[in-house]
Amino acid sequence: MIPRTFPPAPGWSPDGHRIKNELDYGRGPEKTWVYGGLRVSDGQQVTMTASSRNSVFYQQFLQVLEDANPTxxxxxxxxxxxxxxxLSTRTWLEDHPRIRHVFIPVGACWLNLQEGWWRIFRKAALAGQSFAGPDEIDQATRLTTAQLNTRAKPWIWGRPPPPTRQCRRRFVYHLLRNPALVDLCRAVGATSYLCGTGGARYVDPDLYPLASLLPQLDKAIRTSTHIPPARRPPPGMRRPCRELTGQTPTDGDRGNSKMTQVRELYLSVADTAAKLLAAPEVADDWHQPSALAKLSVQGLAGHLAGQVFFIPTVxxxxxxxxxxxxxxxxxxxxSWIGSDLDTPFNQAIRxxxxxxxxxxxxxxxxxxxACVEELRGILPTAPDRLVRRPTWGSWSIGLDDFIASRMLELTIHSDDLAHSVGLPTPEFPAxxxxxxxxxxxxxxxxxHGATNVLRALSRSERAPASISAL
Incomplete structure (x- = not known):
């Protein structure tokens, strides 16, 4: 940045708008360089201004970085x-072994997250400003860095994932106007049905093998509703997709939360786990060691039950x-995946x-x-919201994702408990x-990486000893 050699521009344009043009970058005789380093783990930034961009000032900046990160x-x-x-910098680094350089490829500056921070810095510190000298540039740099550090967050390279689409353009015909469709779906045991622009298809994955019935379903729709083939049904003939119960959705049903498939599956798995806990074999071996190291049958049963109690708690x-x-x-x-059994977290689990x-x-x-019965009344109408546990970090997950994670725990530990007391593994929905x-x-x-998993599933002679997920 080059200090001005002319009177500053007015703070407002003639038509009443604030000046927003950024300072021009140049290589004149008088300039001030800004050195910066971004700590991506928490978003904290260290900056320093200098009158030149050479090895001496770069080493001074490295010293500032080292002072800001003492360990x-x-x-x-x-x-x-x-x-x-x-050579001067490499010699200096020999006396500072904690600092290690990683150089990005030539012409690939976009790989460095610091470049993204410079854009934020220029907008906050330099846009629309006119500095009389290096002191004003240094003051603006220090002030802006301190302000940005107060609201800093961890930096992650790459574009964040797009939000999950909650509403999709899916429509279903009035069932009362489709008696043939209702009868046919009842005959094959369909639970969900979706009408699309290119015909008809099932939503329920269990019914995908019944592909031969699709032409019949498509014909049933068109003959029972007297609608010619079109990209979309007429406005009066479409409603949001819902579970097929043989009844027409009423106005009072609109706006209510629909039971998602993962919630239905979770309730089924939780009910199976509840029956397993009530088995007399569990009570007989209550104080015996379980199939899991350092965990008794009592502790395993309590941990299994916790996967049901967690839902109403959150x-x-x-x-x-x-x-x-x-x-x-x-x-x-x-942090608990693959951790030692004696870590504080695993001890707290036991x-x-x-x-x-x-x-x-x-x-x-x-x-x-009793908790499973309570959830049968709660989950169908529970909104899709965020939840978190106190032991987590600074993040949260969606309710359905949390339910899926508890379903994983229920299925795995039900197998552990059944094996511990000599019972067959319970049958869960496919x-x-x-x-x-x-x-x-x-x-x-x-x-374990894609190669090891691929070999474990296809080439046992080259497979690793284990690809255990947990």
């Missing part, structure tokens, strides 16, 4: 400017303000399970059964198992 290794991601890799709390992440990002952030089941097997089974296996596969890919 741990410092990895400096930077470009290939000569002062960054000069629904009773206020909607969190922490940023939302996906369920796959949630499993990538948690002690919490023992305390949850302290009243005995009969009392625990009764509480779980879509529930598929959802759990999909989550576990994504976790295994993140932990």
């Amino acid at each position: 741990g290794e410092i990895v400096v991601v930077t470009d290939n400017l000569s002062s960054h890799n000069s 629904l009773a709390e206020p909607v969190p303000t922490e940023p939302a992440i996906s369920i796959h990002e949630y499993y990538a952030r948690v 002690s919490g399970g023992e305390e949850e089941a302290a009243d005995g097997p009969a009392a625990l089974a009764a509480r779980v059964a 879509p529930a198992v598929e959802t759990v296996v999909d989550l576990l596969s994504r976790i295994a890919l993140s932990r």
Whole structure:
């Protein structure tokens, strides 16, 4: 940046608008350079102004970085400017072993998150300003850096994922005007049905093999409603897609939350887990060791029951303000996956399970059964909101994602408990198992890499010893 050599421009334009043009970048004889370093883990920035861009001032800036981070290794991601890799700088770095350079490829400055911060800095500190000298530039730099650091957040390279589309343009015909469709769907046991622009198809994954019935369904729609083929039904013949019950949706039904598939599957899995907890074999081996190391049958049963108790607990709390992440990002952030059994978190899991089941097997089974019945009345109308647990970091996840994670825990620990007391593994709905296996596969890919998972599923002779997700 070059200080002005002319009177400052007016703060407002003739038509009454604030001047917003940024300062021009130049290489004149009088200029001030701004050095900056972004700590991506929390978004905190360190800046320094200098009269030149050379090795001496770069080393001074590295010293400022080191002072701002007194412990741990410092990895400096930077470009290939000569002062960054000069002999003087390399010699200086030998006396500062905590600092390590990582140089980005030539012509790829967009790989450095610092470049994004410079854009924010220019808008906040330089846009519409006119500085008389280096002192004013330094003051503006220090003030803007302090202000931006007060609201700093972690920086993540890449574009954030798009929000989940809650409403899609799907329409279904009035069922009372489609008697043939109702009869046919009842005959094949359909639970969900969707009318699209190119014919008809099932929503329920269990019914995908019945593809041969699609032409009949499409014909039933057109003959029973007397609607010619068109891209969309007429305005009076379409309504939001809903579960097929054989009844026409009424005006009073509009606006209510619809039970999602994951909630239905969760209730089914939770009901199966409740029946397992009530089995006499669980009570007989209550104080015996379980199939999991350092965990008794009592502690395992309490931990299993907690996956049911968690749902009403999070629904009773206020909607969190922490940023939302996906369920796959949630499993990538948690620290307990693959951790040692003696970590404080795992010790708390074991002690919490023992305390949850302290009243005995009969009392625990009764509480779980009552909670499942309570959830049958809550979940169908519960809004799709964010939830979080106090032990998490500064994030939250959607309710359906949280329910899916509890369903994963219920299926896995039901198998653990059944094996511990000599019972066969309970039978869960196929879509529930598929959802759990999909989550576990994504976790295994993140932990072990695509090649190891691919070999484990296809080439046992080259497969690793384990690709366990948890």
